[in-house]
Amino acid sequence: MIQEKIINDQILEKMSLENVFKIFNDNVFPMLNDEEREYCLTLQEFCIELNPKIDKSKDVYELFPELGKNGYIQRINQWRDFNPVGMKKEILLGTHLSILDPQLELARLASGILCGNPTFHYYTHGGKSDIPQKIQDELLTGQKIGCIGITEPERGSDAVNMTTKCTKTDDGVVYNGEKVYTTNGPKADYFCCYGVYDELNPRDSMVQSIIARDFGVKTERLKINSVPRVHISHTIFDNVNVPKDYILADDGLGYKRLFEGLVPERLSIMGSGIGICWAALIYGIIYTNLRKQFGKPVVRFQGVGYSLADLLTKSNAAISLALQAASVYDEKILFSEQPSKEAIKWVAGISSQGKYYVAKLTHEICYEVQQQMGGVAVTDNTPVDELMDISKIEEVIGGARNIQLLLIQSQIQRFMGLL
Numbered sequence: 001m002i003q004e005k006i007i008n009d010q011i012l013e014k015m016s017l018e019n020v021f022k023i024f025n026d027n028v029f030p031m032l033n034d035e036e037r038e039y040c041l042t043l044q045e046f047c048i049e050l051n052p053k054i055d056k057s058k059d060v061y062e063l064f065p066e067l068g069k070n071g072y073i074q075r076i077n078q079w080r081d082f083n084p085v086g087m088k089k090e091i092l093l094g095t096h097l098s099i100l101d102p103q104l105e106l107a108r109l110a111s112g113i114l115c116g117n118p119t120f121h122y123y124t125h126g127g128k129s130d131i132p133q134k135i136q137d138e139l140l141t142g143q144k145i146g147c148i149g150i151t152e153p154e155r156g157s158d159a160v161n162m163t164t165k166c167t168k169t170d171d172g173v174v175y176n177g178e179k180v181y182t183t184n185g186p187k188a189d190y191f192c193c194y195g196v197y198d199e200l201n202p203r204d205s206m207v208q209s210i211i212a213r214d215f216g217v218k219t220e221r222l223k224i225n226s227v228p229r230v231h232i233s234h235t236i237f238d239n240v241n242v243p244k245d246y247i248l249a250d251d252g253l254g255y256k257r258l259f260e261g262l263v264p265e266r267l268s269i270m271g272s273g274i275g276i277c278w279a280a281l282i283y284g285i286i287y288t289n290l291r292k293q294f295g296k297p298v299v300r301f302q303g304v305g306y307s308l309a310d311l312l313t314k315s316n317a318a319i320s321l322a323l324q325a326a327s328v329y330d331e332k333i334l335f336s337e338q339p340s341k342e343a344i345k346w347v348a349g350i351s352s353q354g355k356y357y358v359a360k361l362t363h364e365i366c367y368e369v370q371q372q373m374g375g376v377a378v379t380d381n382t383p384v385d386e387l388m389d390i391s392k393i394e395e396v397i398g399g400a401r402n403i404q405l406l407l408i409q410s411q412i413q414r415f416m417g418l419l
């Protein structure tokens with residue numbers, strides 16, 4: 001609902017989701033095969049149908065069951081008979097949902113990928129308990145909400161050296177500690193949470209569990225202005241008893257799963273970021289083609305048109321990189337009987353490069369598009385200001401800028417071993 005409309009009616013009418021998808025398809029469909037195009041068209045129909053039901057004054061969570069009914073809480077892994085699946089489909093899902101509603105996409109990714117993915121990894125690694133399957137079904141239907149607890153008040157980028165303490169009991173483990181910035185935390189039914197038996201040796205003692213809120217998890221909502229429809233918490237574990245069946249990876253295996261999760265997580269975040277880039281850019285393209293000043297469309301002024309041309313080039317570079325990285329991940333890792341070590345190394349590196357590049361680009365594009373559109377873009381008359389707001393957090397989530405650069409720098413040093 002626009003509070004006070006000042007935008008020209010004819011322009012507003014053209015800035016529809018249908019038209020955004022038309023311009024997106026014109027740019028992206030030549031890179032996709034028939035199955036991928038079909039998948040996108042179905043997703044677009046879903047988004048266009050859901051759009052009028054979204055109330056931007058309400059939290060995003062009531063929309064989860066709508067996503068769940070269509071198998072759109074995640075698309076990396078095969079779940080029930082929702083097809084097609086894989087990392088490329090997940091990237092395209094994140095892109096479309098960000099174009100539809102970037103805050104819904106943030107919360108969806110935290111529940112479906114950050115919390116949901118570990119339940120799939122549990123079974124890939126031979127897990128036997130039925131509990132993670134039940135939780136997976138609850139999360140992926142959108143009936144329940146999940147989150148991930150890695151970051152602590154004193155351990156952000158240095159996440160491995162976490163201080164949340166796990167203690168073994170006869171039938172499970174007790175968690176004591178605090179997590180921060182837990183996306184979905186205040187609303188979550190399940191917390192995929194990491195702790196260590198030995199703070200001095202986290203690599204060999206890390207535990208990953210999926211903890212039900214009613215085991216005694218406490219949450220306090222943080223005030224984060226840029227995503228008001230998503231709840232993010234300070235999360236407290238005060239002697240929380242977790243039964244064995246809820247432990248996904250014990251005795252140091254939690255460390256391996258933490259890292260196994262980071263690559264799909266970063267690739268998925270790229271998908272969300274790409275949607276933010278395309279949405280802001282396309283709204284900018286439509287508006288500047290229709291808005292006239294000095295007797296002509298403002299896009300014809302070089303100051304406006306060249307800037308959008310620069311951003312279009314970068315958006316295409318970003319989506320090409322994401323789709324290529326996802327194709328390699330699908331072909332050589334996810335669907336391969338013998339995952340290629342070379343591909344695993346490459347995708348780990350490229351997921352950091354891509355996450356770094358795309359996250360930064362969301363901010364550049366949203367800011368530049370706002371400047372090129374003028375005043376209307378900072379009002380609620382177009383979706384661009386909401387995109388600008390969420391772009392502020394893209395670089396911090398999933399590992400801040402410097403941590404991606406640190407990982408990329410370590411690759412650069414490894415190249416010398418080739419000589």
Ligand SMILES: Cc1cc2nc3c(=O)[nH]c(=O)nc-3n(C[C@H](O)[C@H](O)[C@H](O)COP(=O)(O)OP(=O)(O)OC[C@H]3O[C@@H](n4cnc5c(N)ncnc54)[C@H](O)[C@@H]3O)c2cc1C
Binds near residue numbers: 150182184399
């Ligand atoms: C909106 C939002 C949602 C989030 N959601 C989740 C979530 O669901 N679950 C979760 O566990 N976490 C979540 N996070 C946490 C996020 O992953 C961390 O904020 C991030 O890892 C950085 O940690 P920090 O904020 O403590 O910064 P710090 O680690 O304190 O870093 C401060 C600054 O120092 C830099 N720095 C740190 N170490 C180095 C180094 N070695 N070299 C160079 N520079 C360095 C950083 O880049 C940064 O600029 C979320 C964060 C936000 C803001």
